[in-house]
Amino acid sequence: MLVTIAGAHGKIARLLTPQLVARGDRVRGVIRNPDHASDVEADGAEPVVCDLEHATDDEVDAAVAGTDAIVFAAGAGPGSGAARKWTVDHGAARKLVDAATRLGIRRYVMVGAMGTDDPPQDDEVFSVYLRAKAQADDDLRAVGLDHTIVRPGGLVDDPAQGRVAVGRHVARGSIPRADVAALIAAVLPEPASYGRTFELVEGDTPIDEALAVIEALPPDGGR
Secondary structure (H helix, E strand, O other): OOOEEOOOOOHHHHHHHHHHHHHHEEEEEOOOOOOHOOOHHHHOOOEEEEOOOOOOHHHHHHHHHOOOEEEEEEOOOOOOOHHHHHHHHHHHHHHHHHHHHOOOOOOEEEEEEOOOOOOOOOOHHHHHHHHHHHHHHHHHHHHOOOOEEEOOOOEOOOOOOOOOEEEEOOOOOEHHHHHHHHHHHHHHOHHHHHOOEEEEOOOEEEEHHHHHHHHOOOOOOOO
């Protein structure tokens, strides 16, 4: 499988790429900053420079053409303002949704966030971020791709635990980025995860057993 990861220099993506490569997948890593190309290449991916925030449709299509699956792990990042939450966390994700639709790329995994089912409506930057992520999720559900939306809790850089709590809604908590990456790797080829949105925090369920929990979740209404 050829997997294109948007935001390939991000922390989750850099943990995900080696896992995919180790099992035989090929990875194309979309990055904004060409200075990050050597890191992405060292992870095992083919770096592709494309500033999704400002790219044209043709440029986005060229970045993902021929791929079998897209993982959206990009984001405006800490310190960015409300405007970039919309242009990156929503806008870049939507550009890739549209590209996948145009090019017939069926598989799309979105790294979302907890708190997006009913995001706050005030003007705080984090509230805007949650609304942007919620809109990106809605846009993905609406087009009928084979989607999975992964909504982790608070992200930490602790070592992987290999155990999670997963469900349509779970109690708030944190989770190592390494476990998020492992869960994405697990669901990526699994049709049982198509059309599912779920929250994810550290818990007691081994990641391989979490797939059965995800399969048992009700499908999203937009699929």
